[in-house]
Amino acid sequence: MVKRVIKRDGKIESFEIKKIVNAIDKACNDGLFIIHDEDLLYDMIRMNLFNSSEEMTVEDIHDIVIKCLIEHGENEIADNYSNYRKDRNKIREKKSNIMKTIIELGKETDRDNGNVGNNFSAKLLRIASEANKWAMLAEMDKEMAKHHENGDYHIHDLDSFNLTVNCLHVPMEKLLKEGFNTGYGTLNSPKRIESAAMLSCIMLQSAQNDQFGGVALPDFDIALAPYVELTREEERKFFIDAGLEVNEEYVEKRTLYRIDQAMQSIICNLNTMHSRAGSQVPFSSLNIGIPRGRNDQEEKDSALICESIIKAYMNGMGKNEACIFPNIIFRTKEGINLNPEDEYYYLFELACKSAAKRMNPTFCSLDADINLPFYENGVLIDIMGCRTRVADNINGEATPIGRGNIAPVTMNLVRMAIKAGRGNINKFFEILDYMLVESEKNLLYRYDVLKKLKVSDLPFNAGQHLMVGSEGLDNNDNIEPLLKQGSWAIGFLGLAECLTMLTGKHHGESKESLELGLKIVKRIREYCDGAKVRNQLNFSCYATPSEGLSGRFPVIDRAKYGVIEGVTDKDYYTNSCHIPVGYNISMKEKMEIEAMFQPLCNGGHIAYIELDTYPTGKQIETIVSKTFKHNKGLDYMAVNFHIKYCKKCGEYLEDHEEVCKCGCEDIQGISRITGYLALDERFGKGKKAERKDRISHENGNRVYKSLD
Numbered sequence: 261m262v263k264r265v266i267k268r269d270g271k272i273e274s275f276e277i278k279k280i281v282n283a284i285d286k287a288c289n290d291g292l293f294i295i296h297d298e299d300l301l302y303d304m305i306r307m308n309l310f311n312s313s314e315e316m317t318v319e320d321i322h323d324i325v326i327k328c329l330i331e332h333g334e335n336e337i338a339d340n341y342s343n344y345r346k347d348r349n350k351i352r353e354k355k356s357n358i359m360k361t362i363i364e365l366g367k368e369t370d371r372d373n374g375n376v377g378n379n380f381s382a383k384l385l386r387i388a389s390e391a392n393k394w395a396m397l398a399e400m401d402k403e404m405a406k407h408h409e410n411g412d413y414h415i416h417d418l419d420s421f422n423l424t425v426n427c428l429h430v431p432m433e434k435l436l437k438e439g440f441n442t443g444y445g446t447l448n449s450p451k452r453i454e455s456a457a458m459l460s461c462i463m464l465q466s467a468q469n470d471q472f473g474g475v476a477l478p479d480f481d482i483a484l485a486p487y488v489e490l491t492r493e494e495e496r497k498f499f500i501d502a503g504l505e506v507n508e509e510y511v512e513k514r515t516l517y518r519i520d521q522a523m524q525s526i527i528c529n530l531n532t533m534h535s536r537a538g539s540q541v542p543f544s545s546l547n548i549g550i551p552r553g554r555n556d557q558e559e560k561d562s563a564l565i566c567e568s569i570i571k572a573y574m575n576g577m578g579k580n581e582a583c584i585f586p587n588i589i590f591r592t593k594e595g596i597n598l599n600p601e602d603e604y605y606y607l608f609e610l611a612c613k614s615a616a617k618r619m620n621p622t623f624c625s626l627d628a629d630i631n632l633p634f635y636e637n638g639v640l641i642d643i644m645g646c647r648t649r650v651a652d653n654i655n656g657e658a659t660p661i662g663r664g665n666i667a668p669v670t671m672n673l674v675r676m677a678i679k680a681g682r683g684n685i686n687k688f689f690e691i692l693d694y695m696l697v698e699s700e701k702n703l704l705y706r707y708d709v710l711k712k713l714k715v716s717d718l719p720f721n722a723g724q725h726l727m728v729g730s731e732g733l734d735n736n737d738n739i740e741p742l743l744k745q746g747s748w749a750i751g752f753l754g755l756a757e758c759l760t761m762l763t764g765k766h767h768g769e770s771k772e773s774l775e776l777g778l779k780i781v782k783r784i785r786e787y788c789d790g791a792k793v794r795n796q797l798n799f800s801c802y803a804t805p806s807e808g809l810s811g812r813f814p815v816i817d818r819a820k821y822g823v824i825e826g827v828t829d830k831d832y833y834t835n836s837c838h839i840p841v842g843y844n845i846s847m848k849e850k851m852e853i854e855a856m857f858q859p860l861c862n863g864g865h866i867a868y869i870e871l872d873t874y875p876t877g878k879q880i881e882t883i884v885s886k887t888f889k890h891n892k893g894l895d896y897m898a899v900n901f902h903i904k905y906c907k908k909c910g911e912y913l914e915d916h917e918e919v920c921k922c923g924c925e926d927i928q929g930i931s932r933i934t935g936y937l938a939l940d941e942r943f944g945k946g947k948k949a950e951r952k953d954r955i956s957h958e959n960g961n962r963v964y965k966s967l968d
């Protein structure tokens with residue numbers, strides 16, 4: 261009878277039957293199998309172990325278990341059991357390969373993220389990131405690690421798992437008013453627009469380094485407005501000090517000039533300062549468009565800021581190059597800026613002109629069903645450039661300001677559909693329910709890990725009380741109260757391929773598939789709502805902006821299940837609940853369908869329109885205005901096209917043109933990846949394949965022919 265087990269590392273442990281029972285349980289859960297006549301199976305295993313020697317290796321015991329499972333007729337469980345074992349072996353091999361990975365990364369960073377550079381800091385960051393990923397996987401429950409490695413779900417930013425949180429809507433207005441400290445002294449509340457602009461960049465950069473995701477300024481134009489009047493007063497003071505009568509016309513001219521200079525400096529700063537871990541510019545977003553102030557003058561001043569920042573963005577960089585950052589979100593509202601008779605319609609017109617030239621702003625509708633109640637309560641919803649949305653709050657005030665996403669996990673819907681098999685909808689929902697439980701488990705585990713962090717681990721965001729929940733906390737307090745304020749997102753990838761697997765058609769092709777698609781996302785949302793109450797944490801349903809992931813899942817699934825037409829035959833899965841990018845569908849129909857999904861995804865979403873030529877401002881205006889008025893379900897959208905410009909003179913080129921009129925062949929392309937813009941060459945493999953398939957929703961033409 262076995263008494264001792266020799267482990268793989270040579271250590272000897274006393275034998276426990278419990279470990280075998282647990283491992284078999286796990287092999288069952290994964291595929292949702294039930295063992296018939298369990299007692300008989302365990303008797304059989306005991307019998308075999310009874311007849312063995314006192315000391316056995318782990319491998320020998322595994323072999324006995326598998327033999328018994330097969331003799332007992334549980335072939336599929338045996339298969340799972342043996343796969344599980346192989347997977348664990350694979351991890352061990354991979355771990356020994358980590359040195360190789362590190363050496364490879366020293367040569368060139370990979371392209372998990374479209375905006376990471378390739379300098380020394382980037383390489384160092386990737387190496388550290390790779391090492392921590394493995395440490396995290398080794399540390400967590402084996403089942404969780406296995407779900408991630410197998411591609412059942414994806415734990416985002418695993419390298420930051422134990423270190424920090426995802427993203428934040430920086431409370432800009434408060435920081436400007438009260439001043440702040442980044443560690444080496446106090447920055448007082450600014451007295452003019454230039455310093456207010458500088459401080460807004462500093463707060464983005466400091467906030468960025470305390471977390472792994474994006475940083476947004478919620479009401480950028482409103483927050484800066486008070487510093488316009490201070491600038492005017494400064495200009496007036498020159499006249500007064502010189503004993504002259506104040507020339508108001510001149511004062512206004514100087515003030516406008518200074519606003520424009522300040523906004524230009526923000527655009528330059530946010531596109532040049534590699535202050536995100538030394539290798540990236542911050543993933544910054546600015547929300548604008550609804551002028552407000554404590555009085556009429558201040559409201560007008562916030563409109564001035566809005567106008568000026570759009571113009572600065574439109575002007576681009578020094579040689580007229582298009583900017584990648586910040587992502588600008590222009591918020592529309594009927595009665596304020598959406599209709600020609602509205603007071604600030606000219607700002608919307610300008611935003612559309614800019615979007616036609618630079619693919620920014622993107623547009624958020626405050627008239628949408630999910631945003632209007634907030635608006636009516638005085639809360640302006642704002643968006644993180646990646647599409648993350650934080651609004652509801654089970655633990656306090658419903659506002660985006662000072663809050664963000666804590667962590668997301670993304671489920672592989674396609675895998676579930678393949679496992680269930682064509683037409684087997686009930687089985688699919690069984691697996692979905694199981695994976696929802698597993699996703700919740702993973703986020704709760706992350707919560708347990710993160711809550712041990714102290715305020716001093718997030719010295720700016722928590723230490724300077726940017727995050728709601730950090731009020732009154734000291735450096736030595738743990739950050740648990742902040743974790744209760746942010747969102748915990750359960751995301752999903754590949755609804756289109758999932759539906760194709762289950763029914764043969766995706767949600768753009770058939771009404772029945774659309775119904776089923778809605779039922780699936782509704783189930784995810786309902787589960788998140790339940791998890792929210794159960795855990796008293798802000799769980800949310802997330803239309804994940806998958807970048808590296810959209811290419812990772814299909815590779816794993818193809819290796820496991822082979823090529824399945826319309827399902828695993830491409831190098832990418834379609835993001836979240838989007839209609840596949842290569843499917844010929846009219847703008848109107850696409851938006852109508854995606855408008856049904858957006859309200860369900862309270863953790864964030866975006867809808868895209870793709871065009872194959874440079875649009876005009878009017879065209880963008882018509883698209884945005886019509887879409888928002890026609891679809892009250894839809895609240896966040898962007899219009900995409902291919903930007904190409906000459907690096908020498910800044911002149912724009914059409915997709916098919918390779919040489920600029922000036923003779924220069926050094927051409928730069930820009931396209932949108934997830935929510936942000938990125939240089940063409942910085943797309944990873946999966947996203948490159950996806951971009952290649954994108955067709956125009958105006959005429960069905962392919963958009964990125966030149967990138968074949």
Ligand SMILES: [Zn+2]
Nearest residue numbers: 906909920922
């Ligand atoms: Zn040129």
